[in-house]
Amino acid sequence: MQVEGRFGPDLQNKESFVSSAVSPPDVQPALQPSLTVAAGTTPRAALEAAGVDLNGPSGAVVVRDSAGVLRDLDVPLDAADEVRPVAIDSPEGLAVLRHSTAHVMAQAVQELFPETQLGIGPPVENGFYYDFLPQRPFTPEDLGVIEKKMTEIIKAAQRFSRRAVSDDDARIELKDEKFKLELIGLKGNANASGNHTPTELDAEEASQVGGGQLTMYDNLNRDGSLAWTDLCRGPHLPTTRRIPAFKLMRTAAAYWRGDQANEQLQRIYGTAWPSKEALKNYLSQLEEAAKRDHRKLGAELDLFSFPDELGSGLAVFHPKGGVLRKEMEDYSRRRHEESGYEFVNTPHISKQTLFETSGHLPYYADAMFPPMEFEGSNYYLKAMNCPMHNLIFRARGRSYRELPLRLFEFGSVYRYEKSGVVHGLTRVRGMTQDDSHIYCAKEQMGGELKNLLDFVIDLLRDYGLDDFYLELSTRDDSPKFIGDPAEWEEATEALREAAVQSGLKLVPDPGGAAYYGPKISVQARDAIGRTWQMSTIQVDFQQPKRFGLEYTGADGERHQPVMIHRALFGSVERFIGVLTEHYAGAFPAWLSPVQVIAIPVTDEQTDYLFEIANKLKAKRIRVEVDSSSDRMQKKIRTAQQSKVPFMLIAGAQDQDNGAVSFRYRDGEQRNGVPVEQAVEEIAAFVARRANHSPSVADFG
RNA sequence: GCCGCCUUAGCUCAGUCGGCAGAGCGUCUCACUCGUAAUGAGAAGGUCUAGGGUUCGAUUCCCUAAGGCGGCUCCA
Numbered sequence: 001m002q003v004e005g006r007f008g009p010d011l012q013n014k015e016s017f018v019s020s021a022v023s024p025p026d027v028q029p030a031l032q033p034s035l036t037v038a039a040g041t042t043p044r045a046a047l048e049a050a051g052v053d054l055n056g057p058s059g060a061v062v063v064r065d066s067a068g069v070l071r072d073l074d075v076p077l078d079a080a081d082e083v084r085p086v087a088i089d090s091p092e093g094l095a096v097l098r099h100s101t102a103h104v105m106a107q108a109v110q111e112l113f114p115e116t117q118l119g120i121g122p123p124v125e126n127g128f129y130y131d132f133l134p135q136r137p138f139t140p141e142d143l144g145v146i147e148k149k150m151t152e153i154i155k156a157a158q159r160f161s162r163r164a165v166s167d168d169d170a171r172i173e174l175k176d177e178k179f180k181l182e183l184i185g186l187k188g189n190a191n192a193s194g195n196h197t198p199t200e201l202d203a204e205e206a207s208q209v210g211g212g213q214l215t216m217y218d219n220l221n222r223d224g225s226l227a228w229t230d231l232c233r234g235p236h237l238p239t240t241r242r243i244p245a246f247k248l249m250r251t252a253a254a255y256w257r258g259d260q261a262n263e264q265l266q267r268i269y270g271t272a273w274p275s276k277e278a279l280k281n282y283l284s285q286l287e288e289a290a291k292r293d294h295r296k297l298g299a300e301l302d303l304f305s306f307p308d309e310l311g312s313g314l315a316v317f318h319p320k321g322g323v324l325r326k327e328m329e330d331y332s333r334r335r336h337e338e339s340g341y342e343f344v345n346t347p348h349i350s351k352q353t354l355f356e357t358s359g360h361l362p363y364y365a366d367a368m369f370p371p372m373e374f375e376g377s378n379y380y381l382k383a384m385n386c387p388m389h390n391l392i393f394r395a396r397g398r399s400y401r402e403l404p405l406r407l408f409e410f411g412s413v414y415r416y417e418k419s420g421v422v423h424g425l426t427r428v429r430g431m432t433q434d435d436s437h438i439y440c441a442k443e444q445m446g447g448e449l450k451n452l453l454d455f456v457i458d459l460l461r462d463y464g465l466d467d468f469y470l471e472l473s474t475r476d477d478s479p480k481f482i483g484d485p486a487e488w489e490e491a492t493e494a495l496r497e498a499a500v501q502s503g504l505k506l507v508p509d510p511g512g513a514a515y516y517g518p519k520i521s522v523q524a525r526d527a528i529g530r531t532w533q534m535s536t537i538q539v540d541f542q543q544p545k546r547f548g549l550e551y552t553g554a555d556g557e558r559h560q561p562v563m564i565h566r567a568l569f570g571s572v573e574r575f576i577g578v579l580t581e582h583y584a585g586a587f588p589a590w591l592s593p594v595q596v597i598a599i600p601v602t603d604e605q606t607d608y609l610f611e612i613a614n615k616l617k618a619k620r621i622r623v624e625v626d627s628s629s630d631r632m633q634k635k636i637r638t639a640q641q642s643k644v645p646f647m648l649i650a651g652a653q654d655q656d657n658g659a660v661s662f663r664y665r666d667g668e669q670r671n672g673v674p675v676e677q678a679v680e681e682i683a684a685f686v687a688r689r690a691n692h693s694p695s696v697a698d699f700g
Numbered sequence: 701g702c703c704g705c706c707u708u709a710g711c712u713c714a715g716u717c718g719g720c721a722g723a724g725c726g727u728c729u730c731a732c733u734c735g736u737a738a739u740g741a742g743a744a745g746g747u748c749u750a751g752g753g754u755u756c757g758a759u760u761c762c763c764u765a766a767g768g769c770g771g772c773u774c775c776a
Binding site: 260515600602639647652 | 776
């Protein structure tokens with residue numbers, strides 16, 4: 001169970017991608033037949049007797065016993081049992097492969113850098129890492145040297161040999177490994193005091209020591225001599241020879257046990273695969289992902305940049321990025337208008353007292369830009385819009401007849417993100433949220449949340465994202481969560497109901513709520529399977545209280561409204577980043593900064609194309625005529641690289657016929673289309689907001 | 701914020717073991733007028749991220765800062 005946990009949803013909240021591209025989610029490996037292992041014999045013997053493959057790219061590397069525990073092939077079972085082989089290319093087999101490769105890497109590191117202390121070395125999505133405390137940090141050149149040493153170890157076909165040890169013996173054996181000693185101590189604590197101690201091991205640490213009997217894994221040379229040893233729960237590959245393909249990827253720093261207060265270790269990440277080909281595929285998928293990087297495409301397509309003069313995490317949008325942004329916003333505004341939202345505007349700065357009222361200060365002061373002192377008051381750049389929307393609600397008495405009151409704003413906020421976390425458009429210091437706050441009566445909350453979730457999903461689909469799952473973030477018993485538990489319960493249930501009703505997969509996220517209320521977040525998978533957190537919907541009982549928000553009910557009494565926060569894009573910047581990567585820069589025609597490029601075969605057709613361009617412009621199509629002195633082929637290449645959906649090409653023949661020729665983004669062409677028809681086709685395609693690239697098949 | 705690496709023309713990158721810097725693409729000019737992914741020739745373009753230090757001399761070595769990249773931590 002713990003093994004599954006390590007590769008399950010807990011990894012999905014990171015924006016680590018490629019995973020699902022490599023191994024599609026929810027694919028179950030074919031169930032292996034079970035085999036009987038006699039008491040005192042090894043699983044290997046049973047597998048060999050049954051003719052199970054133990055060497056190929058799908059060969060078995062460990063077995064799963066009847067209790068669900070993974071076991072080494074060469075460790076005899078105490079009692080007879082039914083086991084199933086676990087193939088190296090199954091999710092669990094891959095984890096074993098990667099964990100064993102991590103051991104080989106640690107062995108190589110300690111051989112090359114004998115003073116190096118060991119941290120932990122678990123498998124992770126697509127690979128593994130091992131944390132070290134070396135004499136000096138690793139350099140990129142070190143990786144090559146370590147890889148070479150690893151190859152030697154793999155060629156030596158060292159056996160992974162399991163050996164049980166007592167805690168005391170382990171302490172003696174590992175007296176020079178302070179981090180391992182700490183893990184042994186933690187394991188002891190966890191056993192003594194049961195669950196949920198503050199020092200509880202996480203899944204990755206548990207893979208080192210396990211919960212009960214400690215075990216060591218000895219790497220034995222073919223002559224039986226000891227090459228290396230590590231404290232480890234196992235299981236492992238039979239021998240290092242069973243590692244078909246690996247590569248060290250990068251070095252990084254990581255805090256011991258993930259805590260900023262602890263010592264910082266040097267981490268090396270690697271990847272390992274059941275075949276050279278699988279490794280190659282993985283690496284080319286990484287390349288594909290790199291090609292889609294919105295930071296790179298943003299520069300290439302002239303969409304946006306991050307001038308140093310502005311400071312880290314502050315983007316400027318160029319004209320082409322501006323068009324994209326405007327189209328996105330325009331459509332969003334229209335949909336909000338149709339769905340009963342009212343548009344408001346609020347300033348970017350405010351006196352300190354507002355954020356005191358809202359409760360954001362002092363909790364979030366260090367995530368806000370420092371205040372400016374002015375006329376005896378401290379002014380803050382706003383990091384959130386909600387307090388200002390609350391003031392709008394409170395500006396006059398409110399009636400139940402006005403509820404739900406839905407206030408919407410493209411609100412710019414500024415957050416003082418730490419320097420190390422700023423990343424392209426997805427993590428910035430200045431952003432515009434498509435922010436909305438909905439005030440409703442408690443009785444309306446359930447229905448409002450359902451409608452809201454439908455609206456959100458529907459709108460995301462219109463932008464071409466169509467693969468979603470939801471995350472329900474709830475409170476745990478941490479003291480950071482404030483408010484009445486009954487209210488939490490009610491809001492959580494309302495969110496859960498809305499989520500269930502949506503029919504989407506729901507992943508629980510206990511403890512992940514905001515301090516003031518539970519939330520649903522919508523995760524979207526992009527074109528190459530990476531998941532991104534998009535929209536969030538949050539229930540808040542706190543701010544209405546703090547701001548004293550109330551409305552007069554049908555009963556003539558004053559009531560406190562429920563407040564729902566929601567942002568759909570998250571931020572406009574981030575959404576543009578995600579869409580850029582989703583479409584690899586080849587945006588849907590309706591969002592494309594330039595929708596049509598007209599290319600004359602010779603200069604003779606330039607004026608003719610300008611006339612056609614005018615007809616398109618009359619239909620609000622964004623069109624450019626390439627009247628440069630380049631040759632036609634070059635213009636086509638340039639247009640292709642700019643990823644415009646439509647190229648219109650005209651030569652003398654087209655001009656004589658009052659026609660024009662199409663070249664679509666996929667390189668397909670359609671010649672001799674009458675001008676009026678061509679204009680209509682383009683305008684119609686853009687108007688219907690199709691998200692796929694236009695091609696011949698669309699216009700038959 | 702922490703650790704490591706990086707910063708040379710608009711972009712991608714060479715290069716100088718310390719002696720006034722180079723390519724391709726892009727830009728501009730001229731010629732070519734061509735039917736679906738690069739016509740040819742020429743020109744312009746750099747205080748080598750910034751500040752300080754060492755040195756006869758620093759883009760190169762050292763220090764500091766800024767920005768970027770990869771992680772960690774964080775993400776209301």
